[in-house]
Amino acid sequence: MERFFKRKSSLGSSDSVGSSRTSSSRQSELDEVLANLQADPGLRIRMMEYDTNIRDEVRRAYLQKGPCQPRGHSFPQSNISGINRRFIPQWFDEFDWLEYSVSKDAAFCLYCYLFKSNFEQVGSEAFTGAGFKNWKKGRERMKVHVGPVGSVHNKAREAATNLMNQNTHIETAVSKHSEQARVAYRRCLIASIKCTKFLLRQGLSFRGNDESATSSNRGNYLELLQFLADNDEKVKEVVLENAPGNLKLVAPSIQKDIVNACAGETLDVIMSGLKDRFFSILVDEARDISVKEQMAVVLRYVDDSGHVIERFVGVQHVTDTTSSSLKDAIDIFFSSNGLSFSKLRGQGYDGASNMRALVAVAKKNIDIASFFTTTNSVVNHVGASCKRRDALRAQLQEELVVAFENDCLITGRGLHQETSLKRAGDTRWSSHYGTIISIISMFSSVIHVLQMIIDDNLNDSAGEANKIQREMLTFQFVFHLFLMKAILGLTNDVSQALQKKDQEIVNAMALVKSCKEKLHWMRNNGFDALVEEVSSFCDKHHIDVPNMDEAFVLLGRSRRNAPIKTNRHHYRVELFIYVIDEQLTELDDCFNEVNTELLICLACLSPNDSFVAFDKQKLLRLAQFYPQDFSDGDILALEDQLEVYIHYVCSSSDFSNLQGIGDLAKKMVETRMHRAFNYVYLLITLALVLPVATASVERAFSVMNIIKGPLRNKMVDQWLNDSLLVYVEKDVFDCIENEAIMLRFQNMKPRRGQL
Numbered sequence: 001m002e003r004f005f006k007r008k009s010s011l012g013s014s015d016s017v018g019s020s021r022t023s024s025s026r027q028s029e030l031d032e033v034l035a036n037l038q039a040d041p042g043l044r045i046r047m048m049e050y051d052t053n054i055r056d057e058v059r060r061a062y063l064q065k066g067p068c069q070p071r072g073h074s075f076p077q078s079n080i081s082g083i084n085r086r087f088i089p090q091w092f093d094e095f096d097w098l099e100y101s102v103s104k105d106a107a108f109c110l111y112c113y114l115f116k117s118n119f120e121q122v123g124s125e126a127f128t129g130a131g132f133k134n135w136k137k138g139r140e141r142m143k144v145h146v147g148p149v150g151s152v153h154n155k156a157r158e159a160a161t162n163l164m165n166q167n168t169h170i171e172t173a174v175s176k177h178s179e180q181a182r183v184a185y186r187r188c189l190i191a192s193i194k195c196t197k198f199l200l201r202q203g204l205s206f207r208g209n210d211e212s213a214t215s216s217n218r219g220n221y222l223e224l225l226q227f228l229a230d231n232d233e234k235v236k237e238v239v240l241e242n243a244p245g246n247l248k249l250v251a252p253s254i255q256k257d258i259v260n261a262c263a264g265e266t267l268d269v270i271m272s273g274l275k276d277r278f279f280s281i282l283v284d285e286a287r288d289i290s291v292k293e294q295m296a297v298v299l300r301y302v303d304d305s306g307h308v309i310e311r312f313v314g315v316q317h318v319t320d321t322t323s324s325s326l327k328d329a330i331d332i333f334f335s336s337n338g339l340s341f342s343k344l345r346g347q348g349y350d351g352a353s354n355m356r357a358l359v360a361v362a363k364k365n366i367d368i369a370s371f372f373t374t375t376n377s378v379v380n381h382v383g384a385s386c387k388r389r390d391a392l393r394a395q396l397q398e399e400l401v402v403a404f405e406n407d408c409l410i411t412g413r414g415l416h417q418e419t420s421l422k423r424a425g426d427t428r429w430s431s432h433y434g435t436i437i438s439i440i441s442m443f444s445s446v447i448h449v450l451q452m453i454i455d456d457n458l459n460d461s462a463g464e465a466n467k468i469q470r471e472m473l474t475f476q477f478v479f480h481l482f483l484m485k486a487i488l489g490l491t492n493d494v495s496q497a498l499q500k501k502d503q504e505i506v507n508a509m510a511l512v513k514s515c516k517e518k519l520h521w522m523r524n525n526g527f528d529a530l531v532e533e534v535s536s537f538c539d540k541h542h543i544d545v546p547n548m549d550e551a552f553v554l555l556g557r558s559r560r561n562a563p564i565k566t567n568r569h570h571y572r573v574e575l576f577i578y579v580i581d582e583q584l585t586e587l588d589d590c591f592n593e594v595n596t597e598l599l600i601c602l603a604c605l606s607p608n609d610s611f612v613a614f615d616k617q618k619l620l621r622l623a624q625f626y627p628q629d630f631s632d633g634d635i636l637a638l639e640d641q642l643e644v645y646i647h648y649v650c651s652s653s654d655f656s657n658l659q660g661i662g663d664l665a666k667k668m669v670e671t672r673m674h675r676a677f678n679y680v681y682l683l684i685t686l687a688l689v690l691p692v693a694t695a696s697v698e699r700a701f702s703v704m705n706i707i708k709g710p711l712r713n714k715m716v717d718q719w720l721n722d723s724l725l726v727y728v729e730k731d732v733f734d735c736i737e738n739e740a741i742m743l744r745f746q747n748m749k750p751r752r753g754q755l
Contacts (some may be wrong), residue, residue, distance in 0.1 A: 034061045041108035042101030043638040059114045067099040067110040072276030075341035085135040106131025115156035177719045184238040185753030192249045195224040196258045200726045203706045261744040263722035265736045270311045277301045280346030284697040289713045300697045302685045306665035311698045312728040317717045348691035371480035379421045395445040433488040523580045602687045607658035616642045638679040645677045
């Protein structure tokens with residue numbers, strides 16, 4: 001990307017590009033530059049530092065985004081002439097060119113930043129250099145900056161207008177299109193947009209399977225265009241072979257521009273819905289099919305109707321998943337979308353943390369880590385081919401028939417369906433529980449298939465199968481199997497509940513508390529029952545069961561200088577108690593004293609059972625957690641308002657039989673009581689904004705496997721982000737008119753065709 005800046009070399013220069021550089025790779029790098037333009041005017045590089053060949057592209061991108069106007073930002077005060085003054089957001093309404101830099105607390109001019117270098121360098125640099133900060137005479141100085149007709153500012157504004165108006169642009173002024181050509185181009189572009197929207201909604205490829213291909217192979221895009229042409233004579237006259245040779249709108253670069261326009265309009269609608277509301281950010285990361293770490297971002301807020309809204313806003317490739325790298329990526333996202341940290345009220349990272357953390361913590365024990373490695377090997381080896389999977393299903397079916405004949409099988413509708421070993425996933429960590437359950441239920445069938453592999457193949461595959469079978473036919477493996485089944489069984493319900501999109505914090509606290517209590521009980525009372533269950537399973541499958549009072553022998557290790565311990569001590573203290581204690585510690589860390597107090601206070605807002613959880617003192621304490629939103633005076637007003645509020649909602653039939661804080665928020669808006677009890681409603685909004693888990697982010701990763709699959713594994717990051725955004729947010733995308741997409745596409749760069 002550095003070669004797109006003047007200090008390096010000129011775009012297209014043979015010295016900097018080299019013969020190995022293709023036009024498509026240059027375009028991809030240019031797209032990356034445009035996608036990562038700095039939104040904060042105080043942090044941008046000067047326009048002169050961009051290569052001359054791409055300055056118009058950069059200018060057009062900035063003009064499409066519009067001036068950086070963080071209206072919801074809490075503008076800081078500065079002491080000017082002994083009086084505290086600050087930037088006034090109403091100035092944005094009066095001066096459409098005005099920008100504000102959060103990093104420098106200064107005002108800038110968008111038009112002058114983009115075009116002042118084209119004119120004689122005269123006048124003040126206040127609105128283009130260090131920025132304007134004299135809030136005392138802000139409005140007057142801004143009028144002076146605009147100046148009379150012919151001023152540098154007005155010349156820059158005129159240049160911006162001419163750049164975006166392609167009828168006056170130098171590249172199109174030389175070509176006078178007839179009205180017939182304009183109509184034909186418009187029809188062709190609308191047909192292309194319709195095809196694009198259909199493919200995006202279905203998650204289908206455009207040019208066959210390989211999205212990196214640049215050849216003109218006939219893919220889904222061309223097939224759809226042909227279908228439209230066959231069913232509409234007017235479209236048939238202007239597309240494909242009937243379109244001008246240089247204006248068919250089927251090139252990969254055109255397709256990507258249309259997709260980018262779709263994504264841009266979708267994101268604009270999402271951001272306009274967010275407005276100046278409080279919001280939380282939900283972030284998670286996962287590897288895509290190309291083994292690239294992708295960070296997904298979801299915004300959560302409460303709309304005007306009191307509904308909790310979660311919107312997926314994109315993915316970004318990160319080189320590593322350290323906290324500093326993720327922070328940098330989030331900073332870039334906030335800056336590029338004009339979001340203010342002053343409105344951020346919650347952060348959620350790693351949506352499956354409740355299950356992922358518990359599995360990861362359990363793996364701190366080397367024996368448990370080895371156990372999970374073995375389970376993965378079992379699934380991979382037995383499911384390595386269709387033949388082995390068929391053998392597993394056949395063996396399982398045979399065992400079911402024998403059990404049925406011996407009258408030791410419970411029968412009924414929906415029972416004993418055909419199944420297979422479940423694979424543990426990267427984003428769905430609760431799938432580990434499903435893997436363990438499937439191994440237990442098909443244990444003898446798995447052993448049979450492994451023996452079949454050993455008998456039929458005298459090669460490396462047979463050796464691996466023999467190793468896996470020997471590990472499975474040990475008391476230690478079975479103990480690990482049932483131990484993790486018991487632990488993950490207790491936490492699985494919590495994990496599944498917390499990953500529901502509509503899960504509330506009040507219910508989450510009850511679920512976590514119940515989980516911790518069950519783990520405590522299991523730690524103190526569950527070991528003997530577990531050993532009995534494991535021993536019974538081992539007897540059934542002819543596995544030797546050690547005497548718990550005998551000395552523990554670790555196979556493959558020297559006994560010299562090894563401490564003497566019994567089997568009971570090893571399995572109870574070093575495994576059973578250790579793993580459970582780690583789970584409890586992890587839950588305590590996630591829900592520490594401060595977090596627990598916050599959540600307990602939030603629970604007092606619950607309307608369940610006629611507001612039985614209401615506690616005025618805890619709600620006042622909750623307000624103190626948000627000093628930016630509740631001043632000392634606001635808390636005093638809240639104290640009085642709570643008295644009236646609880647009396648009203650308890651006596652009103654409208655607020656009876658409500659379930660959850662979400663229902664309460666919607667009912668308050670419906671009855672317009674959110675205006676009367678404005679402080680209470682603010683508390684409710686803050687409670688709903690606070691994320692419990694990031695299930696929406698995990699769903700985005702599931703969709704990513706549809707968009708970027710094994711046959712489309714070369715998608716560049718921007719193409720993936722655009723495709724994923726419109727696919728996930730289909731309800732928003734469906735509301736966008738073709739006209740808006742068409743205008744955005746047209747304004748991206750000079751086009752041969754004119755609307």
